[in-house]
Amino acid sequence: MVGPSPSSSSVVDSINNLDAGNPLHVQNSDNSNYVIISFKLLGTKNYRIWSGAVKLALQARNKYGFVDGSCLKESYATSDVLSAQWDRCNAMVLTWIMNVVSQDVYMGLVYSENAAVVWKELRETYDKVDGSVVYNLLQKINSVKQGGSSVADYYHRLNSLWREFDALTKLPKCICDLVRSSLLTRDPLPEVKDAYNVVSRVESHRGVPESSGGTESKQNATSFVAKTFNNNKKQFNNNGNNFTRGSSSNVNRGPNLNIQRY
Template sequence: MSKSSNTSSALTLDSSNPLYLHPSDHPGMILVAKSFDGTGFGAWKRAMTIALLAKNKLSFVNGISITPTNPSFLAQWQRCNDTVISWILNTLSGDISASVLYTETAHNLWVELNDRYGQVNGAKLYQLQKSICAISQGSGDIATYFTKIKAIWDELNALNSIPPCSCGVSHLLAKREEVQRLVQFLMGLNSSYDSIRGNILMMKPLPSISEAYAILIQDENQREIHSTNIFSTESSSMNANSRNSYSRFENMKSEVCTHCKKSGHTSNKCYRLVGFPKDFKFIKTKRFSANNASSEADVTEQKEQAPLGLTSEQIGDLLQLLQKSYS
């Protein structure tokens, strides 16, 4: 067997091998949507880790896949290493990309970015803890509020992860931390959720954050259904009242008085027959109907014939008494 045939058989790689490159794997690929500009390193690192793991190339950045000693695989390893470097550079901003452009291996590039941006410091922890204390539901719904606080929790986990152990202490610490975060989540709810919040805190044992979130979402949905029913009932009542008022108005328009020939009332309620109320006010207009003119003339005549509240007969009697007294 020739040397070229041995090399060809050696380079026949399975798709599960980290040195295998799919035909679609090219250096210009962008694995994550948001580029890294120096802020939010934890989120960018998490997204890149997921993408590289999906491509089966995470071993090139964590140092597991090192330069092979077999010359037959050296060229293929270099192709994979340069491809991973290109993928990382494609997600960095221009200044950061230029500062790490000459790094030889993907592992060294990954370590340099971690040393530069991934160090945990007191200022970052202070900022995250302050954000936790200041966040609340406000005018948003439960889902929006939970998404905001969950993002801060995830960033804290990336900075302060609890290492696993065989004694079970890590499990107890994780449980205590979950209880603290449940209380933080409930503290930020609006006062309208005081009742359901009290019910959750009285549960023994305390529910997980996911269970408490499901309970609150169910309560929120019930509130929306109840408010929708109330609104529908009020709208139906308003429509019914409007229809009744319109019907009464139409009925009044159809009524015509047989005495004054005006619409809106009948003869048994006509003021010209039953008398005008004491607080009734006549409104003078430029145009009068024959009935209005005659009615106002009658009222004026009555006023002229009855000054000071006296009738015409009383005035005649008074004049006779005056004549007798001067005769």
């Protein structure tokens, strides 16, 4: 004999009893029209900033699990009520993402049904930084001038561009924190071959076989020294021009104006 189906009121009660820390919990302000950030994804040129902002917004509403794959529908398969609630939350997160992309990007997502799949596709499509993107950003940085703006406005504008540059040119992880600190505190910074020799000696002393790390690992651990920092140091030390950015953490605005960069 089949028992009576649960009433609509009991279903509502079970959903309302979800703890606020549960990713299936929906706040009163959560709806498909909600705009989670103030700017839209335009493509490669602002993907990393956009994705970082969206991530923070989703984490604040405890919904990031729907895009990073940690909140799966299968986890609620034993409950029809919670499974349906997962579908609702997934659709809501998906609309939030689609609300903050350009029309061109939107057209490629309109038939999607899974927020995690869309998030992955966006990363694979737009998380690419080529020379033209970095070059255009450096040109923008180089053209920033204080003009008639206040020091505070000038600082925040330039610091924002440098943060964007840092996001676009993330360095590979070093195999040894101590070695990395030692290399980065040298002035002038060492050449690639010198940095390679230092890391190789440390690895040798630790008894790590050459085959376990390989040349590729060592190059990944050291190539940033000359490829990124040395190039930036040579390119942006403009002898008191609009700004300089060397190996230190200061941003210099003009020949006599030094502001600590946070």
